[in-house]
Amino acid sequence: MTRATLDETDEVVTKLREAAERLYEYDLYRTAFEKAELEPSDIDSIDQFRELPTMDAGDQADDVKSNPPFGSLVDPDDVVRCNLTPSPYMDHRMPVPATEDDIRRDEERLAEAYRLVGVTEDDVVLNTAGMMPYPFGWSIAGAAETIGATHIPMGPGNAEEQVQIIRDYDVTVVSGFPSFAQELATTADETLDGVDIVIGGGEPFTAIEGYREEVREAYGGDVTVVDNYGLSEVGFVGFESREEAGMHVFTDRVFPEVVDPETGELLERGEKGELVLTTLSPDSTPVLRYRTGDLTILEKRESEYGDYVLPQGVFGRVDSMKKVKGVKLYPDELTMYVAGVDELDHENLEIRLTRPKGTTDHVALTVAGDPDSVDREAFAGEVRSILNISMDELSIEPEFEATADGVVIDDR
Amino acid sequence: MTRATLDETDEVVTKLREAAERLYEYDLYRTAFEKAELEPSDIDSIDQFRELPTMDAGDQADDVKSNPPFGSLVDPDDVVRCNLTPSPYMDHRMPVPATEDDIRRDEERLAEAYRLVGVTEDDVVLNTAGMMPYPFGWSIAGAAETIGATHIPMGPGNAEEQVQIIRDYDVTVVSGFPSFAQELATTADETLDGVDIVIGGGEPFTAIEGYREEVREAYGGDVTVVDNYGLSEVGFVGFESREEAGMHVFTDRVFPEVVDPETGELLERGEKGELVLTTLSPDSTPVLRYRTGDLTILEKRESEYGDYVLPQGVFGRVDSMKKVKGVKLYPDELTMYVAGVDELDHENLEIRLTRPKGTTDHVALTVAGDPDSVDREAFAGEVRSILNISMDELSIEPEFEATADGVVIDDR
Numbered sequence: 001m002t003r004a005t006l007d008e009t010d011e012v013v014t015k016l017r018e019a020a021e022r023l024y025e026y027d028l029y030r031t032a033f034e035k036a037e038l039e040p041s042d043i044d045s046i047d048q049f050r051e052l053p054t055m056d057a058g059d060q061a062d063d064v065k066s067n068p069p070f071g072s073l074v075d076p077d078d079v080v081r082c083n084l085t086p087s088p089y090m091d092h093r094m095p096v097p098a099t100e101d102d103i104r105r106d107e108e109r110l111a112e113a114y115r116l117v118g119v120t121e122d123d124v125v126l127n128t129a130g131m132m133p134y135p136f137g138w139s140i141a142g143a144a145e146t147i148g149a150t151h152i153p154m155g156p157g158n159a160e161e162q163v164q165i166i167r168d169y170d171v172t173v174v175s176g177f178p179s180f181a182q183e184l185a186t187t188a189d190e191t192l193d194g195v196d197i198v199i200g201g202g203e204p205f206t207a208i209e210g211y212r213e214e215v216r217e218a219y220g221g222d223v224t225v226v227d228n229y230g231l232s233e234v235g236f237v238g239f240e241s242r243e244e245a246g247m248h249v250f251t252d253r254v255f256p257e258v259v260d261p262e263t264g265e266l267l268e269r270g271e272k273g274e275l276v277l278t279t280l281s282p283d284s285t286p287v288l289r290y291r292t293g294d295l296t297i298l299e300k301r302e303s304e305y306g307d308y309v310l311p312q313g314v315f316g317r318v319d320s321m322k323k324v325k326g327v328k329l330y331p332d333e334l335t336m337y338v339a340g341v342d343e344l345d346h347e348n349l350e351i352r353l354t355r356p357k358g359t360t361d362h363v364a365l366t367v368a369g370d371p372d373s374v375d376r377e378a379f380a381g382e383v384r385s386i387l388n389i390s391m392d393e394l395s396i397e398p399e400f401e402a403t404a405d406g407v408v409i410d411d412r
Numbered sequence: 413m414t415r416a417t418l419d420e421t422d423e424v425v426t427k428l429r430e431a432a433e434r435l436y437e438y439d440l441y442r443t444a445f446e447k448a449e450l451e452p453s454d455i456d457s458i459d460q461f462r463e464l465p466t467m468d469a470g471d472q473a474d475d476v477k478s479n480p481p482f483g484s485l486v487d488p489d490d491v492v493r494c495n496l497t498p499s500p501y502m503d504h505r506m507p508v509p510a511t512e513d514d515i516r517r518d519e520e521r522l523a524e525a526y527r528l529v530g531v532t533e534d535d536v537v538l539n540t541a542g543m544m545p546y547p548f549g550w551s552i553a554g555a556a557e558t559i560g561a562t563h564i565p566m567g568p569g570n571a572e573e574q575v576q577i578i579r580d581y582d583v584t585v586v587s588g589f590p591s592f593a594q595e596l597a598t599t600a601d602e603t604l605d606g607v608d609i610v611i612g613g614g615e616p617f618t619a620i621e622g623y624r625e626e627v628r629e630a631y632g633g634d635v636t637v638v639d640n641y642g643l644s645e646v647g648f649v650g651f652e653s654r655e656e657a658g659m660h661v662f663t664d665r666v667f668p669e670v671v672d673p674e675t676g677e678l679l680e681r682g683e684k685g686e687l688v689l690t691t692l693s694p695d696s697t698p699v700l701r702y703r704t705g706d707l708t709i710l711e712k713r714e715s716e717y718g719d720y721v722l723p724q725g726v727f728g729r730v731d732s733m734k735k736v737k738g739v740k741l742y743p744d745e746l747t748m749y750v751a752g753v754d755e756l757d758h759e760n761l762e763i764r765l766t767r768p769k770g771t772t773d774h775v776a777l778t779v780a781g782d783p784d785s786v787d788r789e790a791f792a793g794e795v796r797s798i799l800n801i802s803m804d805e806l807s808i809e810p811e812f813e814a815t816a817d818g819v820v821i822d823d824r
Contacts, residue, residue, distance in 0.1 A: 069581045077533070079562045081553075082581065092576055100560070121489070131543050132567035141493075148512070150491045155544035164504055169481045169494065 001268045004258035004298040006251060006308060008046045016255060017043040019280045020052075028063050028072050029288045050257070054264060054276055056291040060233060061089030070097040074284045083135035085232035096135050096232045099284045106235060107142035109250065113239035114143040116305060117226050118197055121148035124169055126162065128176030128184075129202060130155040135232050136202050140175045149173070156180050159187040166192050175199040178215055178227070185218030193220045197242075201228035207296075207315040208336040209386075212244070227313045231294070234277055234287050238310050246299070246309035253281045256308065257289070258298045261318040262328070272297050272330075274318045275310075293317050295330055322408050324353060325361045327389050331407040334365075337386055341379075344369035348402045355412040364393035368400040415678045416670035416685065416710040418663060418720060420458045428667060429455040431692045432464075440475050440484050441700045462669070466676060466688055468703040472645060473501030482509040486696045495547035497644035508547050508644045511696045518647060519554030521662065525651035526555040528717060529638050530609055533560035536581055538574065540588030540596075541614060542567040547644055548614050552587045561585070568592050571599040578604050587611040590627055590639070597630030605632045609654075613640035619708075619727040620748040621798075624656070639725045643706070646689055646699050650722050658711070658721035665693045668720065669701070670710045673730040674740070684709050684742075686730045687722075705729050707742055734820050736765060737773045739801050743819040746777075749798050753791075756781035760814045767824040776805035780812040 006012050020040035023029040033039065036051040043049050064071040070079055079097040087094035098106070119125065125144035131137035137155060144151035152169060154162055156177060162184055165171065171194060174181050178200030185192055198215055206212050206227040216225045226240035229247050237254055238247030249256055257276040258267045267273040275296045279286030295315040300307055316332025323329070331351055338346040348368035355361055365383065374396055384390050403409065418424050432452035435441040445451065448463040455461050476483040482491055491509040499506035510518070531537065537556040543549035549567060556563035564581060566574055568589060574596055577583065583606060586593050590612030597604055610627055618624050618639040628637045638652035641659050649666055650659030661668055669688040670679045679685040687708045691698030707727040712719055728744025735741070743763055750758035760780035767773055777795065786808055796802050815821065 076562070080557045080560055081563045081565070083565065084577070092573070092580065095581070097562075100557075103557075127544075132539075132549070132565045137544070138565075145492045145512075145515075148492055150488070150494055150509075152494045152496070153544045153550075154496075161504070165496070168504065169507070 002300065003266045004256075004269050004271060004273065005046060005266060006255060007300070012255075013043070013045060013049075015280050016046065016049045016278070017041070019255070019278060019286070020049065022282060023279075023286060023288050026073055026286075028059070032288055049278075050266070050289075052289055054259070054289040054291050055287070057087060057094075057233060057293065058089050060287075060290075061087060061094065064090070064095060070095050071285070073286065074099065078284065081138075083131075083138065083232070084133035085135065093133065094233065097285060098135075101282075102284050103142070105281070105283070106139065107146045109236055109253065110139050110143035110239075111146035113228065113236070114147060114199070116239070116241040117199065118224060118242045119144070119147055119149055119173055123147075123149040123172045123197075125149050125151050125173040125175055126166060126169075126171045127151060127153045128156050128162065128174060128180050136176075139201075139230070139236070140199075144173075144175075159183050163188045163192070166195065170194055173197045173199065175201075177202045178205040178211065179203065182215050182218055185215070191220040193222075195219050196223055198223060198225045199228060200226065201230065204314050204316055204332070204336050206240075206246075206313040207333070208340060209382075211336075211340055214340065229310065229314055231292055234279070234290060234292065235283065237275075237277065238313075241303075241305050243303075245303070246301070246311035247313055248303065248305040249298075249308040249310065251280075251306050251308055253283075254278065255280055256298055258296060259291075261291075261295075261321055262323070269299055270297055272315065275314075293319055295321075295332070320406065320408065322353065322410060324363055325389055327387075329363075329387050329389060329408075331387075333386050334383060335407055337382065338367060341369075341374070343373045344396070348400050349407060350400075350402045350409060351407060352409045353412050361412065362392045363389065364395070365391045366393075366395045366397060366400055366402075368398065368402075369396045370398060371396040414681050414712065416668075416681050416683060417458060417462075417678060418667060419712070424667075425455070425457060425461075427692050428458065428461045428690070429453070431667070431690060431698070432461065434694065435691075435698060435700050438485055438698075440471070444700055461690075462678070462701075464701055466671070466701040466703050467699070469499060469506075469645060469705065470501050472699075472702075473499060473506065476502070476507060482507050483697070485698065486511065490696065493550070495550065495644070496545035497547065505545065506645065509697060510547075513694075514696050515554070517693070517695070518551065519558045521648055521665065522551050522555035522651075523558035525640065525648070526559055526611070528651070528653040529611065530636060530654045531556070531559055531561055531585055535559075535561040535584045535609075537561045537563050537585040537587055538578060538581075538583045539563060539565045540568050540574065540586060540592050548588075551642070551648070552611075556585075556587075571595050575600045575604070578607065582606055585609045585611065587613075589614045590617040590623065591615060594627050594630055597627070603632040605634075607631050608635055610635060610637045611640060612638065613642065616726050616728055616744070616748055618652075618659075618725040619745070620752055621794075622752055623748075626752065641722065641726055643704055646691070646702060646704065647695065649687075649689065650725075653715075653717050655715075657715070658713070658723035659725055660715065660717040661710070661720040661722065663692075663718050663720055665695075666690065667692055668710055670708060671703075673703075673707075673733055674735070681711055682709055684727065687726075705731060707733075707744070732818065732820065734765065734822060736775055737801055739799075741775075741799050741801060741820075743799075745798050746795060747819055749794065750779060753781075753786070755785045756808070760812050761819055762812075762814045762821060763819060764821045765824050773824065774804045775801065776807070777803045778805075778807045778809060778812055778814075780810065780814075781808045782810060783808040 083096040084093040129137035255278040261274040345368040495508040496505040541549035673686040757780040
């Protein structure tokens with residue numbers, strides 16, 4: 001079985017070597033080369049490239065702290081825009097600095113992705129992502145205005161007002177958080193049938209079973225609904241075309257790997273694991289084997305938009321992963337699924353892990369909801385299929401309140 | 413005494429005639445020419461131009477309602493960005509459509525204004541104006557990024573966080589609402605002494621006596637503090653240079669007149685009245701003798717930045733004007749002044765107008781505040797100088813609560 005990285009071709013290896021040459025110029029990354037006892041010119045295979053150590057958001061944060069305010073990668077003189085994004089590794093937020101070149105390149109890149117989903121200059125794009133202080137809304141603005149569509153910047157919130165705007169301005173494209181797109185549709189009295197395209201991003205979307213169809217139905221059924229993926233710290237990674245067949249990876253921009261979050265071992269195609277990214281394009285703040293913390297699957301599938309896809313987008317964060325009965329359990333996936341079940345309350349959900357003396361792991365799931373209106377058997381089956389393990393106990397309790405300690409309580 | 417419009421020169425008359433030719437192409441404005449029985453080519457003096465009737469936000473709103481969604485002026489195919497702004501004439505908001513050309517032109521224009529106040533590519537500009545859905549924040553973004561400064565888009569709110577950002581990112585320019593600039597400075601434990609320039613806009617600022625100096629002191633005294641003026645419906649109108657000597661009018665862009673809000677008669681230079689604007693540049697949504705509803709003064713004063721200034725910016729709205737004892741009373745001006753007096757509460761302020769039988773107007777001012785800590789005599793003098801009339805009664809009451817009916821209660 002092939003491994004979850006791009007296939008080794010001369011082109012890919014050349015790109016990696018060229019990227020390595022660029023990355024080597026940065027002190028932050030030269031250390032990685034020294035650790036691996038590699039020179040950029042040595043890189044003549046993907047395996048050789050993979051001798052370089054992985055890095056993560058903590059390394060980025062350390063670099064920013066040692067080289068305030070933007071870190072060592074970018075010349076502060078060249079920064080023309082700095083968005084800010086929350087980061088657990090910073091006291092405050094993480095800077096997302098961009099040069100003029102970065103901005104133009106990203107605008108063109110996302111415009112191309114929007115074109116492939118069918119957005120043209122005739123469209124009216126409602127931008128429901130914020131621009132302050134996050135970068136998300138700026139991407140949508142750049143894509144829409146580069147295409148020459150009409151861009152209406154609204155940010156999230158005020159669903160009733162935005163429904164009015166969709167009607168008054170003949171909005172054809174809604175772009176932003178998929179949850180808010182859904183809220184708009186449910187807020188409207190009648191179907192928002194002028195909307196042809198819904199573009200989701202900024203949170204897990206197509207990884208959640210049934211979510212895409214729910215959004216589609218909310219907009220009357222006859223609408224293209226796609227998922228996009230990017231990270232503030234890295235930029236755009238993938239986009240769906242109007243075929244809705246998974247997110248095409250910007251392979252001109254990033255080299256993707258999918259690894260076991262525990263061991264760092266490369267996983268096989270189709271296996272769920274942590275996405276690791278290396279910047280291939282000449283961006284001002286590149287990453288080298290950057291562990292995104294996001295859970296995904298990489299597949300190869302020949303298409304006119306590029307041959308590599310994240311077939312279901314992103315499943316959540318790996319940070320919350322737990323090994324249970326030898327299996328990796330990613331509770332985010334369950335939370336996302338439960339969020340889509342009307343009768344259950346995903347904000348009051350708890351998985352309690354215990355190891356009663358002399359036995360193996362014991363897993364108990366409790367979720368707030370109405371036990372009479374949920375098909376327990378079917379729900380238990382869904383949970384098993386999502387988490388890859390069976391619950392030893394499963395309770396649905398009307399008044400259940402989860403503690404503030406997170407979804408998983410590990411009492412082993 | 414000269415009248416409050418640009419001096420009549422061949423250049424000005426030519427510009428007006430050229431603008432008239434452009435405006436005549438729009439049905440909305442052709443009506444005005446027909447009413448005045450004028451052809452654009454007839455315009456060979458300012459007086460002739462002034463035979464055209466004035467228009468106001470109500471006409472704009474009617475045009476939008478009859479020609480949804482953007483009104484008749486702009487081809488919807490050319491609109492690439494549409495901000496939205498509150499309007500009393502619309503059920504919802506007023507669209508502020510812009511073409512690619514409008515955006516580029518405005519970015520260049522405001523960048524030039526920012527350069528004149530000393531902003532360079534070395535500056536770090538904190539943008540505290542919002543971009544959703546108003547246009548204000550976009551102007552600042554365009555100016556800062558066009559110059560190549562570092563632009564940090566934060567919007568208003570979260571003063572504590574923004575103080576941290578000012579420190580962490582060595583912010584040198586704070587641009588947005590002056591009241592928020594002041595809030596930032598008062599939120600900070602220590603003087604924000606890295607800030608060199610404060611650019612205010614979006615609300616009355618330098619028209620309020622002492623306000624500029626208060627803001628300057630809040631930033632440690634050694635800081636350039638300037639005022640900018642524009643309207644969502646019209647665009648940029650004036651900017652201050654680092655001389656802080658009043659707002660220079662963009663005379664290449666607008667032809668300003670100052671009229672009596674009651675009669676429409678042109679006022680003399682230095683007299684306070686309603687600003688009326690005509691677009692001289694080839695913008696996609698021009699205005700013709702547009703009554704801004706804003707109260708200002710136009711003066712001539714030779715300078716390298718243009719010879720016409722609004723010496724104190726904008727004093728408030730004319731809508732709330734009342735004739736009292738034959739004098740025009742603009743209560744906004746008083747509210748703004750009181751807002752700057754710590755011992756008084758401008759949110760609980762009332763001017764009650766009565767006309768006791770057989771007498772003339774009687775004016776009673778009541779304001780919430782601590783009577784013992786205010787110099788009544790001095791305060792009465794200030795009120796007289798601001799409103800141009802003496803109060804017949806003046807009370808400062810600790811527990812006073814104004815009604816919700818507005819600042820002026822007219823019981824005559």
